[in-house]
Amino acid sequence: EADIYQTPRYLVIGTGKKITLECSQTMGHDKMYWYQQDPGMELHLIHYSYGVNSTEKGDLSSESTVSRIRTEHFPLTLESARPSHTSQYLCASSGGRTPPYNYGYTFGSGTRLTVV
Amino acid sequence: GIQVEQSPPDLILQEGANSTLRCNFSDSVNNLQWFHQNPWGQLINLFYIPSGTKQNGRLSATTVATERYSLLYISSSQTTDSGVYFCAVVDAGGGADGLTFGKGTHLIIQP
Numbered sequence: 001e002a003d004i005y006q007t008p009r010y011l012v013i014g015t016g017k018k019i020t021l022e023c024s025q026t027m028g029h030d031k032m033y034w035y036q037q038d039p040g041m042e043l044h045l046i047h048y049s050y051g052v053n054s055t056e057k058g059d060l061s062s063e064s065t066v067s068r069i070r071t072e073h074f075p076l077t078l079e080s081a082r083p084s085h086t087s088q089y090l091c092a093s094s095g096g097r098t099p100p101y102n103y104g105y106t107f108g109s110g111t112r113l114t115v116v
Numbered sequence: 117g118i119q120v121e122q123s124p125p126d127l128i129l130q131e132g133a134n135s136t137l138r139c140n141f142s143d144s145v146n147n148l149q150w151f152h153q154n155p156w157g158q159l160i161n162l163f164y165i166p167s168g169t170k171q172n173g174r175l176s177a178t179t180v181a182t183e184r185y186s187l188l189y190i191s192s193s194q195t196t197d198s199g200v201y202f203c204a205v206v207d208a209g210g211g212a213d214g215l216t217f218g219k220g221t222h223l224i225i226q227p
Contacts, residue, residue: 033214040222042202043159045214058214059117088157092215104149104164105204105215110157 003027006091006108013081013115021076021111023091032074033092033105036060043090049074081115088112118143118207122218129193130226137188137221139203147206148179149215150188154199162188162201193225 004025013019025032030051035043045058049068063085064078074093078085091108119142129135141148150162163170163177165186170177174194179186190197200222204215 031213035214037157040200042217042219043204043215044217048214050213059216090159104147104161106161107151107159110159112157 004091004093004106004108006089006111008111009109010112011114013113015080015082015115017081019078019081019113021089021091021113023074023076023108024072025074025091025093025106025108026072027093027106028071029093029095029106030071031093031095032068033094034058034064034066034074034076035090035092035107036062037088037090037110039088047076081113083115086113086115118145118205118209118216120203120205120216120218122201122203122221124221125219126222126224128224128226131193131195133193133225134189134191135193135223137190137201137203137223139186139188139218141184141186141203141205143184144208145181145205146208147215148186149204150177150186151202151204152197152199153202153220159202190223195225195227198223198225 007022034047037043044060046062047066090110092105094105121140152160165179167181174191176189200220202220204217
């Protein structure tokens with residue numbers, strides 16, 4: 001049973017379009033993350049957040065931006081999509097608010113983005 | 117930053133076989149998880165195991181934090197076990213709080 005939801009699951013879009021990938025979690029986690037994964041490769045952290053109004057850039061440079069206005073919601077936006085943005089984007093969350101704290105990470109199903 | 121190395125990179129086995137996947141990491145960790153990524157790209161959490169041993173059905177995992185490695189055991193493999201197995205850690209030394217992933221082990225179970 002999924003507690004972290006990503007939409008859309010698949011997206012094909014033209015160059016220059018603005019897109020927003022949605023991520024929501026119902027576990028009350030304060031920490032949320034976005035990872036980028038090219039086919040057959042490892043995942044790279046591109047953004048993370050420790051809570052409302054907190055956003056940080058990850059290890060891999062990305063032209064995308066994120067926002068955290070509500071605890072449960074962490075959308076990722078590309079202002080002008082390019083073919084180089086074609087990849088899978090996975091959202092994750094960690095850390096419960098009450099003991100016993102869950103330090104494990106839970107991932108959404110991912111969004112496969114293709115920019116043509 | 118912390119380095120995560122997984123071996124073997126590729127593994128092809130017959131149904132029913134057993135396998136051991138290894139994960140080495142270069143520094144102390146606060147978190148270590150094993151994931152299975154299925155052919156549809158979904159990342160399934162198998163174990164949260166920064167130390168010790170855990171078992172879940174045909175799968176078990178052991179992490180020896182002092183020696184900086186973890187092992188994932190799969191017994192009596194089934195075709196549905198195919199996919200990529202990732203080890204991921206959080207560096208105890210600080211920096212970004214997110215997981216650092218290894219390159220994965222690509223496992224194919226043949227009927």
